[in-house]
Amino acid sequence: MPTGSLASRRRTGLHRKAGTVKTPSSPGKGPAEVDVVVVGAGIAGLYALHKFREQGLTVRVFEVADGVGGVWYWNRYPGARCDVESVDYSYSFDEDLQQEWNWSEKYATQPEILAYLEHVADRFDLRRDIEFGTRVTDIVLDEPTLRWQVGTDTGRAVSARFVVLATGPLSNANTPAIPGLDTFAGRVLHTSHWPHDGVDLAGQRVGVIGTGSSGIQTIPCLAEEVARLHVFQRTPNYSVPAGNTPLTEEQRQAQKANYAERRRLSMASGGGSPHQPHPKLAVEATDEERREAYQRRWELGGVLFSKTFPDQLLTREANDTARLFWEEKVRAVIDDPRVADILIPRDHPIGTKRICTDTNYYQTFNRDNVELVDLRATPITAIDADGVHTTETHYRLDTLVLATGFDAMTGSVSRMNIVGRGGVTLNETWADGPKTYLGLGIPGFPNLFNLTGPGSPSVLANMVLHSELHVDWVAEAIGFLDDRGAVALEARPDAVAAWVRECADRAAGTLMLEANSWYLGANIEGKPRVFMPFVGGFGVYGQIIAEVAAAGYKGFDVLEA
Structure with missing residues (x-):
């Protein structure tokens, strides 16, 4: 499968709205060219790394935190606990893992969930392919080769056939624009960025803004x-x-x-x-x-x-x-x-x-x-x-x-400069609200897959099993391309339009639109009001995406070499 020479990649200019992406020859650990770049080392990112690596693909994961865990790395506030039973909020892909791990409580706390994810990372030797303390800043399509050029805040740049966004739907903290907030002389804490060594608040006068x-x-x-x-x-x-x-x-x-x-x-x-x-x-x-x-x-x-x-x-x-x-x-x-x-x-x-x-x-x-x-x-x-x-x-x-929550579903993705065909950014494509096919594909962005975000059940479902469902689907799609010597999958605009309508129609048939919720982006000023999750149910959604794959990835263009 063609990858394009370094010289040809330099000639394309790697369009960026502001600045440029460094070429893949930038210094740093790990290879400069891989099959898959995964953004995020939380629940979805860890499994993606394991699954793709088992498939024989070369994978590089970039994670802004200094450790694995995603939302469970950052959210260390007192009382942080999962609202899905521990036994179900766990990976299903490995029977030995299921049998060896012992949950202590019905609903696990943050430290226990983080310990579990660290155990998974160690058990499957995942850390060696993760670059911690590294924020992805740019993901730019090189159209002649249909490879993605991924740039980071550390100067690392990697060329990849596929990019998988595993940033999570609840990972971009929302800080309210309250006049004078920056003048407060005391300590300001956000629940999603709680100090890792804890905070002694004994004897203090404390205010909490937010009751989500x-x-x-x-x-x-x-x-x-x-x-x-x-x-x-x-x-x-x-x-x-x-x-x-x-x-x-x-x-x-x-x-x-x-x-x-x-x-x-x-x-x-x-x-x-x-x-x-x-x-x-x-x-x-x-x-x-x-x-x-x-x-x-x-x-x-x-x-x-x-x-x-x-x-x-x-x-x-x-x-x-x-x-x-x-x-x-x-x-x-x-x-x-x-x-x-x-x-x-x-x-x-x-x-x-x-x-x-x-x-x-x-x-x-x-x-x-x-x-x-x-x-x-x-x-x-x-x-x-x-x-x-x-x-x-x-x-x-x-x-x-x-305790003011997140810019949910799209916030973390919107922070990156993701540039697809014709120099059009993802933020421009989603200016009126996110538009996806099955929550996975985006027109104009071939071989870029967004996990557990808008257009999928997302936060309405168990995020561990949802992550496995999405990663398995993407892995099978990559295998499908490789088996037939094809280069890329790209969501068709008509399929996207139909899926957006279906998601909207399903939501309109429920009471969900009667709440001014973060499902609609209502907690973020200026954000388009679009109900983002698929409400038809996790099982129904799984059947739909399986049928699409079985039909030769109906709704996607299969781009040949």
């Missing part, structure tokens, strides 16, 4: 440590207790013995977990059946409460049955009804924003040292050296915690 998943997990932990905690809430969220418990050896052995069936059910499910929805619709079930079903999911804990009944996110009538059950549970643990009124959402159906998973979150507001500040009633006007001003008062703080 990271805020809801960290607030109870902070409340137990600090002298005074002010929780600044603009938008209340639905959260369900994790019901977390240690796993016994008997439970672990039973899970391992049943792994094959767990994985089968998970791959065919709506969200990548083995738990199936109730066989009846919520509107068809009796009051007793509904209550029993909701109670079982409440005891299971976490995000799957939104999938108790198959119609729960389809109609308001069905959704209200879940909402009323949830509200009854939450009001029962909050002492002050006025505080409960502020904490209970009224602006979106339950589950249309990702349901959070907590440990004693609502009970925390019964503490004497915790104050809930309703920003809808008294918005923040500015931050000064001493603390936070609202329209009502000034809060003196020693430390300010930003």
